[in-house]
Amino acid sequence: MTASVSTPDVDDLRTRFSGRLVLPDDPDYDALRVVVLGGVDPRPAVIARPRDDADVAAAVVFARDAGLPLAVRSGGHSGAGYGTVDDGLVIDLRDMRAVDVDPADRTAWVQAGATAGETTAATAAHGLAVGFGDTGSVGVSGITLGGGVGFLSRSHGLTVDNLLAAEVVLADGRVVRADAEQHPDLFWALRGGGGNLGVVTRLRFRLHPLDGVTGGMLLLPATPAVLAGFVAALQDGPDELTAIVNVMPCPPLPFVPAERHGVLSVMALVCWSGPSEAADAALAPIRALAEPIADLVRPVAYPELFPPGDPEYHPTAVARTLLLDDVDLPLAEAVVERLGQLDGMRVVQLRALGGAIGRVPADATAFAHRSSRLMGNVAAFVTGPDDRAERTAWVEGTVALLDQGDAGAYVNFLGDEGPDRVRAAYPGATWDRLAAVKAVYDPGNLFRRNQNVPPAG
Incomplete structure (x- = not known):
């Protein structure tokens, strides 16, 4: 001790x-x-x-x-x-991981220790869903408080856009409920402001009817035309179509020929959440990009997109997140070339935003990046202390290649990158308002072990 x-x-x-x-x-x-x-x-x-x-x-x-x-x-x-x-x-x-679903009201109270996978399974039992990210073992409170970008974001909004109330333990030990009527300033700040304001112990979500989706892995060759076409198809497609597009060496998957293992590929996790009879037409533009290496996209129950995580998996990587507008063919060519300049596991990941995300005013929540069209993540896995510097330089150079002038950042994907990067997550007036709310609810900055916004003054 x-x-x-x-x-x-x-x-x-x-x-x-x-x-x-x-x-x-x-x-x-x-x-x-x-x-x-x-x-x-x-x-x-x-x-x-x-x-x-x-x-x-x-x-x-x-x-x-x-x-x-x-x-x-x-x-x-x-x-x-x-x-x-x-x-x-x-x-x-x-x-603390209870999930209480009210099917008639289409709402759920979820304790903060529940995972995205557990909550998704509990709501799916009633033909309902709320969007989280893409990983079943992620905690509900963490992903929600940072915004919540996931498979249903373009169709139903971010997780915070479906948050109706939260119970919070404040720095002075009080327990309050924050919603549109009670502590509305705190409720605004919780929706994207991270863990800065207190310990959230329960969250009440709005749920949406969802009996199932058409989803799974689509593995395509990593050509510039495939990458640029995939991103364009997502941005131009219906709100119900989304995917996490990873350009990376193909892992040693058992359903992929051995000669493809380690070869750069576009490994996409696809989700169509619209009517099942419209799935083939919605997916046709991305399936037409190239002959698939593997196509596992099929009708599934929504929780199948949230497989349980490996508790022994503890990745060490250098990673950076950014926001951008589009990926045209020249940029796609540069990205594929850049990925070929490093060995080991590395990835450029792209997610289409827009849709319902962009139909919420930028000042409605502490997540303010409503006009951004794409989210990018660049990562290189570190195998030991000797290669960290090389991989850091590669990641930073790749981010610079992707940079199109949007200085924003998604707070849930930030590492320990310093106060300027936290500022990037909360641009302009958003930072000032968060700092003012922080001064009311946590003036001593007790809750500072986070992407911290210090109290004003």
Whole structure:
């Protein structure tokens, strides 16, 4: 136990805490302290596993009074490792994961420790859905508070566009409900402002009818014409059509010929959420781009797009996110050439925005990038300390190649990249308004283990 946390202090917290308190000498401490990000070895002083709002409030007040660094964890997917903290207190919400669906009202209350996969399965049982990202093990609270870009975003909006209310434990230990009528300024800030304002313990979502989708992997050769055509087809297609387009070496997939393994390919995760009888026509433009290496796109239940994650997978990579307008043929040629200049696993990923995302005013939520048309992510996986510098230079050079003047960034895909990049996630007046709300609800900046917006003043 660190010098900053005494045994009497922890014993005092136990008297007000009904959940689990995990300390470094507990047998499951090492398993519980691990986050998804590789290359880090976090050692919190205390891991608090609350069972209810009262437990969360007790842990928040304990951290504040003890002067401990405080981290909040749901799924643990933070690209900066912010779901944990050395020598501090981690509020680990994974024991709070109830999903209560109201089919008649088409809403659901979801506890913050639930995952996207669990929530999607629970709502699908009623023929309903709310859009999250694309990974089943991601925590609901983390992806929601940053915006929530996923398979249903173009048709039904971001996750935050479907958030109706949230229950929040504030820095002073109060528990409040934020919605359009109660604490509306806090509700605005929660919808895209990340974990800056408090510990969100429950979220109420609007649900949409969805009996199934046509989706899965489509693997195509990585030619410039395929890449440019794929992006254009998504941007010009119906809102119900979306895909995550990855240009990368083909993994050793069992259904792909061995001679294709390691060869640059366009590996797309496709989703058509419109009427099933219209799927073939909607998918025809991308299927016509080239003879597929593999085409696994078929009618499936929506939860099948959220397979369970591998708990042993802890990638170490250099990654950067950006926003851009389009990918024409010359840019596609440059991207494919750039990918050929590095060995190992590397990827340029593109996602079409627009649709319902762009029909929300930019100042309606703290996610302000409503006019951006594409999101890009560039990553190179690191195999050891000797290749990090080379891979960092490659990533930064590739981002510069893709840069079309949109200075924005998606906060959920930021790593530990410094305050200027956090500013990029919250442009102009959005930053000022977030800082003002922060000054009201967390003036001491207790919640700073995040992509932090300090309180105004």
